[in-house]
Amino acid sequence: MSVADSLTYMTGFGNEFETEALSGALPKGQFNPQRVNYDLYTEQFNSTAFTAPRSSNRRTWFYRIRPSAVQGEYQAIDNGLIRTAPITEAVTPPSMLRWDPIDIPTQKTDFIDGLITMAANGNANGQSGMAIHHYALNANMDNRYFCNADGEMLFVPQQGELLLFTECGKLTIKAGEIAVVPRGMKFQISLFSDTARGYLCENYGDPLHLPERGPVGANGYSNDRDFQYPVAAFEDIEGDFTLVTKFNGNLFQCPIGHSPLDVVAWTGNSAPYKYDLSRFNVINTVSYDHPDPSIFTVLTSQTATPGVANLDFVIFPPRWMVAENTFRPPWYHRNLMSEYMGLIEGVYDAKEHGFVPGGASLHNCMSPHGPEADVFEKASTVDLQPQRYENTLAFMFESRFVISPTAYALHGKERQHNYIECWQKIQKKFNPKTP
Numbered sequence: 188m189s190v191a192d193s194l195t196y197m198t199g200f201g202n203e204f205e206t207e208a209l210s211g212a213l214p215k216g217q218f219n220p221q222r223v224n225y226d227l228y229t230e231q232f233n234s235t236a237f238t239a240p241r242s243s244n245r246r247t248w249f250y251r252i253r254p255s256a257v258q259g260e261y262q263a264i265d266n267g268l269i270r271t272a273p274i275t276e277a278v279t280p281p282s283m284l285r286w287d288p289i290d291i292p293t294q295k296t297d298f299i300d301g302l303i304t305m306a307a308n309g310n311a312n313g314q315s316g317m318a319i320h321h322y323a324l325n326a327n328m329d330n331r332y333f334c335n336a337d338g339e340m341l342f343v344p345q346q347g348e349l350l351l352f353t354e355c356g357k358l359t360i361k362a363g364e365i366a367v368v369p370r371g372m373k374f375q376i377s378l379f380s381d382t383a384r385g386y387l388c389e390n391y392g393d394p395l396h397l398p399e400r401g402p403v404g405a406n407g408y409s410n411d412r413d414f415q416y417p418v419a420a421f422e423d424i425e426g427d428f429t430l431v432t433k434f435n436g437n438l439f440q441c442p443i444g445h446s447p448l449d450v451v452a453w454t455g456n457s458a459p460y461k462y463d464l465s466r467f468n469v470i471n472t473v474s475y476d477h478p479d480p481s482i483f484t485v486l487t488s489q490t491a492t493p494g495v496a497n498l499d500f501v502i503f504p505p506r507w508m509v510a511e512n513t514f515r516p517p518w519y520h521r522n523l524m525s526e527y528m529g530l531i532e533g534v535y536d537a538k539e540h541g542f543v544p545g546g547a548s549l550h551n552c553m554s555p556h557g558p559e560a561d562v563f564e565k566a567s568t569v570d571l572q573p574q575r576y577e578n579t580l581a582f583m584f585e586s587r588f589v590i591s592p593t594a595y596a597l598h599g600k601e602r603q604h605n606y607i608e609c610w611q612k613i614q615k616k617f618n619p620k621t622p
């Protein structure tokens with residue numbers, strides 16, 4: 188049995204949890220008593236304004252060995268390839284863009300060193316939009332911890348297995364699972380495999396929540412009970428540690444003489460969580476036509492405009508395809524929303540070549556896209572039978588704000604400069620004489 192299997196979780200999206208690593212550490216019936224058992228310090232942590240409506244309010248009470256204020260002076264450090272919106276270093280083209288996966292590093296690289304920002308939108312300072320990073324690492328975060336004041340972090344692993352030790356406790360993630368760490372929560376990442384690679388969406392806006400179900404009813408899509416939260420776990424260690432903090436678009440670090448993962452008990456609903464994407468209850472047509480991909484939304488961060496997302500996290504999982512008299516892959520389209528896609532495993536139905544696991548594509552606001560030429564030929568002539576799509580798991584970060592690639596994304600070696608050739612073979616077939 189691996190360490191990953193031995194971890195226990197609490198379940199239920201956004202529940203008000205109570206968890207203690209030492210019996211009696213959690214105050215009963217109040218949040219901040221004069222003295223806390225075990226002489227712990229009380230600290231409130233929130234991801235929404237105090238005054239946010241109850242339905243969206245997120246906050247947690249920590250009972251910890253030392254309050255977070257016990258840390259050294261910050262100094263700016265190099266941002267490496269990490270960027271923050273607004274991206275001003277490059278002009279955003281309307282072009283359709285695609286990338287190969289980033290390399291697994293050969294030099295010692297931990298999670299922070301292994302982050303490359305590919306694109307961002309909105310404005311972190313104004314709490315709107317997001318950034319999309321790719322990560323690849325081969326080393327644990329030894330003696331250092333990370334904290335991101337700019338946004339909530341959605342991890343989409345593509346290979347390898349990670350242990351996220353957070354202030355709220357431990358969770359593991361591997362390909363096919365996702366995890367979300369609240370804005371500003373401190374954590375450390377270690378590897379359960381030799382290397383790991385994946386995607387990371389940094390959400391500057393409203394915290395992610397489960398989308399509405401509308402007429403589908405009380406069940407289906409992502410079900411609340413499948414979201415897993417860590418139980419309290421702490422380390423009581425002293426030493427020469429570093430806390431790296433991303434704040435307002437820049438990286439800083441400060442010395443800290445103890446582990447900041449010293450929360451012995453906590454209660455609240457602002458906490459990291461994980462979700463196994465195979466639990467997604469896929470709902471799709473059983474008659475005809477290809478519905479909009481919003482049916483595959485796992486999590487959403489809304490803007491103040493009803494129904495218009497700051498960020499939708501959408502997946503294209505294994506599923507049955509039964510639509511009759513239908514062109515089954517995505518139709519050709521031009522959308523208001525901007526779409527950044529990645530592939531966790533297998534092949535995506537609209538693009539059988541060039542869109543590979545670990546790679547990515549970007550189709551911005553109104554940029555035309557859809558199936559490559561060969562896929563069109565096949566899908567428009569195939570004898571339609573019920574068919575199970577196996578060995579496939581693509582996803583999309585979709586946003587109302589135009590997604591600006593970074594200079595690295597535009598000029599780095601991963602960019603596929605020939606991407607638009609996948610549509611060039613599409614022939615004119617129009618014949619005014621035969622309907």
Ligand SMILES: O=C(O)Cc1cc(O)ccc1O
Nearest residue numbers: 479480516517518526537556
């Ligand atoms: O562009 C894409 O491949 C994503 C997508 C999938 C789909 O089924 C319908 C619309 C859409 O943007």
Ligand SMILES: [Fe+2]
Nearest residue numbers: 520526550556
């Ligand atoms: Fe699309």
